[in-house]
Amino acid sequence: MRRLAIKYHISHYQFDVLLLACMVSLLFFSITQVSDVVAEEPDRSIEVQHGAYLARVGNCMGCHTTKGGQPFAGGRRLSTSFGIFVTPNITSDKETGIGLWNQQDFWQALHQGKSSDGRSLYPAFPYTEYTKVTRQDANAIFAYLQSIPPISQSNPPNDIFFPYNLKPLLAIWRILYFKEGVYEPDQSRSDAWNRGAYLVQGLGHCNACHTTRNMLGASQDDTLAGGQIMGMNWYAPSLSSYQEAGSGDWAIEEIVELLTTGITKRAVASGPMATVIKQSLQYLSQEDINGMAIYLKSFTENEGGNTPGVRFLVMSGSLQKHLDFGGQLYEKHCQTCHGSDGKGVPGIYPALADNRSVMMSSPLNPIRSVLNGGYPPTTAGNPRPYGMPPFQQILRNEEVALVVSYIRNAWGNRSSLVTAVDVDRSKGRN
Ligand code: HEC
Ligand code: HEC
Ligand code: HEC
Known part of the structure; x- marks a missing residue:
């Protein structure tokens, strides 16, 4: 060593200083190494935790x-x-x-x-x-x-x-x-709106169901305009139209309540939507679900109130008789839960009066609810939901058609009549 020092014309003193410097930096290096490892661990576990949350959002x-x-x-x-x-x-x-x-x-x-x-x-x-x-x-x-x-x-x-x-x-x-590309924030909108848009359009993949698909299964647009779900006999309503499930006239809190608990005073999540809430949406942070609600509300916010669709039925004698038959079936099979006034029991049995899902121009979902029954999602906000029994074995197609026609036109509701053929068509796949 000393010889090495001499060879490079370094004095003993300089050599010792150098050696000391080396040792100090080595020590320093190993300390920073250790602290790096220590610092890296929590970062990694935060990333993993964040990833677990995002995997929930993406279901x-x-x-x-x-x-x-x-x-x-x-x-x-x-x-x-x-x-x-x-x-x-x-x-x-x-x-x-x-x-x-x-x-x-x-x-x-x-x-x-x-x-x-x-x-x-x-x-x-x-x-x-x-x-x-x-x-x-x-x-x-x-x-x-x-x-x-x-x-x-x-x-x-x-x-x-x-x-x-x-x-x-x-x-x-x-x-x-297929259009590849990360979400680009809209600078003219708030951070909360952009967060909601990012989640709804991206990980939340709402448009995977809430869209009409062409022959090749491609979504026709990305405006959540609604459509029948591929391979399932369920209709995912438009989230951008008042005639379906647009929420422009809802308070943010009520949209949040629907998306996290699955049930509000005027709507309940059923079938595939109940699953989405149960497996995914109920776990979203307050901030994220708020953002989603703000984004969803913005689709129909400026449309100025509920604009009813083509929901006119001219009441004739025979039509009245038809609906009366439906009313009798309702009284016998449905009234105990949904009430004679169709108002249900808040938080337990959904109101059918003034319920947009019941009146939607596609009668598929109300028919499916009557045939299959079902449960709202099990969520922290509604941990033991009350269910509805299936009527597939109890009512014939004609009777299902009558009772669904009735609920679509009772208590001030107005919508098209349902036929036994509609009911038959909605049987089969889930
Ligand atoms: C609607 C159902 C659905 C959801 C939701 C879904 N996946 Fe998949 N995923 C599939 C299907 C189906 C395939 C196989 C596609 C194929 O074979 O071409 C797949 C393939 C994959 C693959 C490719 C695997 C391979 O071996 O090539 C990955 C990775 C993946 N998914 C990750 C995810 C992640 C992460 C999420 C959540 C953010 C997710 N998936 C959500 C249905 C889904
Ligand atoms: C697997 C398919 C599927 C996915 C994914 C999905 N939905 Fe739905 N959604 C449905 C169906 C089917 C309905 C109709 C049944 C119902 O009313 O609950 C529905 C209904 C709704 C309703 C109206 C509920 C009511 O009763 O008024 C809202 C709001 C909604 N979805 C929002 C969303 C949002 C936001 C996302 C994305 C985070 C989403 N959906 C993802 C299938 C889906
Ligand atoms: C035992 C109580 C009970 C009975 C009886 C009952 N229902 Fe229900 N009904 C419910 C519950 C609970 C839900 C929510 C189910 C869900 O989320 O899937 C519901 C949901 C519905 C829906 C869907 C509403 C929406 O917003 O999507 C319709 C339509 C409906 N019922 C009609 C009927 C008709 C018609 C009958 C009689 C033939 C009937 N129900 C009998 C409890 C009942």
Whole structure:
């Protein structure tokens, strides 16, 4: 050592100083190393926690889990008019899940709809909406998914009908209908509005259901204009029209109440919407759900009150008789819960009088409610919801048509009549 010092013409004194400096910096370096590690841990766990929250907002678990199955291990069958999609395993398992993926692979899936091997994914995975999610949020979701225990579970492949199983078709579809891009805030709007828009258009993927789709399953627009859900006999109403589920004349608090508890004095969430609230929306932070409500309200805010649609029925003698039959069925089967005045019991049985879901021009949902019965979502705000029994086995198609026609025209309600053919058509798929 000393010889080394001499060789480089450094005095003993200088050498000692140098040695000391080295030791100090080494010590300093190792301290900062340690503190880096200490500092990195909480950051990472905050990111994982944030990712868990965002995965809730996106309801990833809802699709990537079978009934009673392991969370995120996939295997859920989604039947559509194009065939059956089977969701993949997205746990951190290295062989059957996405344990070997890196951040970039995950970003490519969420943002571009491509798997890690470059294969184009089918839009049954709503990347057409998730593409709006920021890179930072995507990274957090990935960190969360990688943090949950690996589950080894191989799932069967998709079973897609010809010609939709042909690769080039998906490529053309993507060129025509897929617009890649992170959400861009509208500077003329408030932060809360933009937050709501970001969540509704992106992770919340509301437009995956609340839209009309063309023959190739592509959404016709992104204005939440409503439509029948693909592969399900449910109608997701327009959120941008007063005639359906626009909420321009609702107070923000009531929209928040509907989205988090599933029931308010004038509406109740049923079927697939009850599931969305139960699995996802009820867990949103006050700030995020407020933003959503502000954004949803803004669609119809300036339309100035409820503008009734084509809801006129000219009362004739035979029509009155028809509705009277429906009224008798109502009295017998429905009145105990929904009341003779159709006002229900607040927070327990929904009002049918002045209920926009009952009067919607598509009678599909009220018919489905009567046939299947159902429960509002189980939420912290409504932990033990009261249910409605199914009437499929009790009432014939004609009777369902009569009672639904009745509730659409009683207590000041006005809407089109329902026929036994409508009822028959709404049976079948969920
Ligand atoms: C509406 C149902 C649905 C929801 C909600 C959903 N997914 Fe999927 N996801 C699918 C389907 C179906 C596929 C397979 C598509 C295919 O095979 O082309 C898929 C594929 C994927 C893939 C690609 C896996 C691979 O091996 O290539 C990833 C990653 C993924 N989803 C992550 C997520 C995340 C993260 C969320 C929540 C933010 C989410 N998914 C929400 C249905 C869904
Ligand atoms: C899986 C499909 C699906 C998704 C995703 C979905 N909805 Fe719905 N939504 C429905 C259906 C079906 C209805 C009609 C049944 C009902 O009224 O509850 C509905 C009804 C509604 C209603 C009216 C409820 C009423 O009774 O007046 C609102 C408001 C609503 N959805 C908001 C949203 C928002 C916001 C999102 C995204 C965060 C969303 N929905 C995502 C299927 C969906
Ligand atoms: C035991 C009480 C009970 C009886 C009897 C009952 N309902 Fe219901 N009804 C409910 C509950 C609870 C809900 C909310 C269910 C949900 O969210 O899925 C509901 C929901 C509905 C809805 C959907 C309202 C909306 O806003 O989406 C309609 C329509 C309806 N009932 C009509 C009827 C008719 C018609 C009958 C008789 C044939 C009937 N109900 C009998 C309790 C009842």
